[in-house]
Amino acid sequence: MPKVTYVTPSGDEVVVNSDEPNLMQAAVTNQVEGILGDCGGVASCATCHVHIDPQWIDKVGPATDIEQGMLELEDNATDNSRLGCQVKLTPELDGLVVRVVGQ
Amino acid sequence: MPEHIDPFREDRQQSGVKTATAEGKEVPLVLRLQDIRKTCKDTKTFSNDNPMMIVLHSEAHVRNVRQLPIETDPPEHTDYRALVEPIYRKPQQPEYQAEMRKLVAGMVKNAAANGEVEVVREFAVPLQSRGLAQLLGLPQSEAEIWIGWGVHIFRDAQLGSKGSEVDKYIFSKYEEMQGSDGDDFFSILNRIDFRDRKLTMEEKHGYANMAFAGGRDTVINTISSILVYLAEHPEAIEFLREDEMHITTATEEFVRYVSPVTIISRTCPHATEVLGHQVEAGERIGLCWPSANRDETIFDNPDEVVLDRAPNPHVGFGFGAHNCLGQHQARLIVRSLLHEVCDQLDKIEFIEAVPEIEEESSYSRQVGYKSARIKFVS
Ligand code: HEM
Ligand code: FES
Numbered sequence: 323m324p325k326v327t328y329v330t331p332s333g334d335e336v337v338v339n340s341d342e343p344n345l346m347q348a349a350v351t352n353q354v355e356g357i358l359g360d361c362g363g364v365a366s367c368a369t370c371h372v373h374i375d376p377q378w379i380d381k382v383g384p385a386t387d388i389e390q391g392m393l394e395l396e397d398n399a400t401d402n403s404r405l406g407c408q409v410k411l412t413p414e415l416d417g418l419v420v421r422v423v424g425q
Numbered sequence: 426m427p428e429h430i431d432p433f434r435e436d437r438q439q440s441g442v443k444t445a446t447a448e449g450k451e452v453p454l455v456l457r458l459q460d461i462r463k464t465c466k467d468t469k470t471f472s473n474d475n476p477m478m479i480v481l482h483s484e485a486h487v488r489n490v491r492q493l494p495i496e497t498d499p500p501e502h503t504d505y506r507a508l509v510e511p512i513y514r515k516p517q518q519p520e521y522q523a524e525m526r527k528l529v530a531g532m533v534k535n536a537a538a539n540g541e542v543e544v545v546r547e548f549a550v551p552l553q554s555r556g557l558a559q560l561l562g563l564p565q566s567e568a569e570i571w572i573g574w575g576v577h578i579f580r581d582a583q584l585g586s587k588g589s590e591v592d593k594y595i596f597s598k599y600e601e602m603q604g605s606d607g608d609d610f611f612s613i614l615n616r617i618d619f620r621d622r623k624l625t626m627e628e629k630h631g632y633a634n635m636a637f638a639g640g641r642d643t644v645i646n647t648i649s650s651i652l653v654y655l656a657e658h659p660e661a662i663e664f665l666r667e668d669e670m671h672i673t674t675a676t677e678e679f680v681r682y683v684s685p686v687t688i689i690s691r692t693c694p695h696a697t698e699v700l701g702h703q704v705e706a707g708e709r710i711g712l713c714w715p716s717a718n719r720d721e722t723i724f725d726n727p728d729e730v731v732l733d734r735a736p737n738p739h740v741g742f743g744f745g746a747h748n749c750l751g752q753h754q755a756r757l758i759v760r761s762l763l764h765e766v767c768d769q770l771d772k773i774e775f776i777e778a779v780p781e782i783e784e785e786s787s788y789s790r791q792v793g794y795k796s797a798r799i800k801f802v803s
Contacts, residue, residue: 358517360752362673365736367748388723388736391459395466395745409738 324416325356328372329363330355331424345406345420346370356424363407368392375419382409382418398423429780430633432788433716442700445688445711446786447481453702454688454711458720458740459699461712464468464691465745471691472709473747474498480686481491481711481785487579487588492638493631499746508619509632509750512610515560516753522761528555529761533769537801541776549648551574553641556758561636570594577642582795599626610636640751643685644758646781646793650683651759655766656799660738664732666767675732676759677780678740681739682730684715685792687783689743714740715790774800 328336328349336355340348349357349370358369365388374382379402385393386405389408393399436443436457452602455461464471477484478489494505532552536542551572558568576580579588598611604700605612614629615679624632655661665671688711696706704710709720718739719727742749749755766773778797 323785361677361737362756363735364674364677365738366677366740366742386736388738391723392738396461 324411324413324418326415327417327419328354328357329419329421331422340411342412344412345372345404345409345418347368347407348411349406349422354422356422357406359407361407365389365392365405365408368396368405369425371396371423372404372406372409373400374402374404374409374422375420375421376402378415378418378420381414396423427465429782429791430790431715432790433713434719437720440700443713443787444700444702445481445788447690447709447739448483450708452481452690452709452711453699453704454713454716455699456716456720458723458738461714461717461740462744463697464699464710464712464773465743465747468502468746470693470695470697471639472498472694473502473691474694475690475692475709478692479623479689479708481690484579488588488634490592490630490634492635493628494750495747496636497630497637498766501786502746504620505628506746506750508617509614511608512613512752513750516757521559522757522780524559525556525757526761526764528552528559529758529765530769533762533765533801534803537769537803539620541798541800544649544652544799545576545645545649546796548652549645552648552758552762553644556644556754557636557640559578560754561611562613563608563611571637574641574709576645578638591637592630592634595630595637595791596626598633599629627630631632640755642793643751644755646685647679647683647755648762649794650685651679651762652773652799653775653778653794653797654679656773658730659772661730661732662767663771665763668733671733672763672767674735674762675763676756676799677737677739677741678730678734679726679759680720680741680755681734681737683793684718684739684741686714686741686743687790688713712743713742769801769803771802776800 323339323341326338338348338352342348346359350359353417361367385404389405393403433456442453444453455464469607476496479496481686494502542548554571558565574587575584578591579586602611669707690709692709692713693704697704721727742752763768779795780791781793781795785791
């Protein structure tokens with residue numbers, strides 16, 4: 323079960339150990355502030371926008387073209403932006419740190 | 426008749442625009458997904474601040490109030506929307522979800538017991554109305570009144586416009602709930618503060634008008650389309666049963682495929698150009714959601730229903746600041762229905778269906794059904 327730290331928009335650090343399939347679902351199940359997951363994880367709502375900690379970006383990988391299409395129009399998007407629902411939680415991501423963008 | 430399914434394909438591929446005549450003007454319709462998203466983001470060039478004109482054809486003959494929050498721009502829109510967002514997000518609460526599931530379970534059970542059902546008026550209209558009573562925190566007896574308002578509050582093929590009846594109802598409800606500390610929609614809006622003042626009756630009217638009109642034909646057409654699809658594709662029910670996640674992805678896929686809102690307009694306060702079309706100050710453009718949802722540069726096999734399509738970056742619920750406030754309710758209704766079909770039914774038998782075809786100057790398109798007879802078999 324990978325451990326993930328979410329830094330919420332209000333600055334809290336929420337640590338989650340989850341066997342959910344992706345970063346969005348792990349956050350929603352644990353009621354992490356600022357991640358809503360409105361569309362259920364199909365990349366159509368952007369309510370799961372996170373910034374991957376720079377130290378982790380190589381392991382997590384860049385946004386896909388479909389995510390890019392959404393993210394290029396999001397306020398607060400950076401090179402480290404991802405849609406949480408499109409980031410699979412694999413054992414290699416144990417220890418991952420992400421910042422929740424929120425609305 | 427594939428031209429009814431995606432009448433925008435050729436123009437989308439060639440130029441990304443098609444025009445349609447409305448109010449004596451040629452309105453350019455934006456057809457590609459990314460162009461639509463960009464237009465939604467630029468609320469200064471493409472404004473919602475034009476009462477009665479949010480859909481392609483003026484609604485001035487059926488209502489006289491600015492719908493809230495849709496017919497406003499940021500920064501006002503941001504505050505107007507925030508005021509009612511908690512009500513529209515109720516469907517995300519577990520207790521609310523359980524209640525909706527019970528409502529849908531009962532309706533599916535009844536329909537199965539009765540044998541044949543006309544899906545539009547005997548199932549979808551009541552389900553939308555009863556779901557709305559739950560959302561607005563009103564007793565189910567109110568829904569029985571609303572069922573008589575037809576498929577579209579402003580233009581029902583059989584009943585005509587119920588606009589003035591709905592308005593009368595809205596005023597009487599705000600009156601009745603004067604001083605009430607209830608947690609229903611009308612009591613809440615009576616007592617809530619907006620920018621350090623109470624809402625005016627006009628504002629309260631605009632919120633309620635939107636709540637009744639906004640999610641009506643959209644939800645009804647989505648439900649009838651889904652049930653006819655499941656009747657015509659018996660293997661789909663089996664597929665939905667296989668994996669809980671299929672209910673989630675199928676819900677989004679049905680919204681993409683049906684795209685029950687064809688056009689929402691924007692008004693250009695200043696002259697501008699849209700994909701080679703000159704738009705004069707005060708004139709409008711259209712956002713064509715179903716076309717964006719068939720954009721072949723984004724969606725593989727766009728004309729197919731792929732029940733586990735993911736990712737599925739559709740814009741059926743809009744995009745940006747005005748994205749649909751009723752999306753949580755709409756999703757919950759659809760997900761509950763799919764769950765109950767899987768749990769209770771063996772199959773759905775198709776009997777007959779009459780498609781609803783929207784006719785415009787430059788295209789015609791199927792949006793749900795006028796009527797559809799099916800049989801729920803448990
Ligand atoms: C499948 C069902 C539905 C679809 C496809 C749909 C579609 C849409 C779309 C495309 C917009 C964007 C309008 C714009 O960009 O200006 C919108 C906005 C809106 N919808 Fe829905 N809708 C659905 C159900 C509902 C329901 C059930 C309700 C209410 C109970 C509702 C209430 C609203 C409201 C209030 C807005 C305006 C939001 C704002 O301006 O901030 N919708 N809807
Ligand atoms: S949950 Fe909707 S885009 Fe990720």
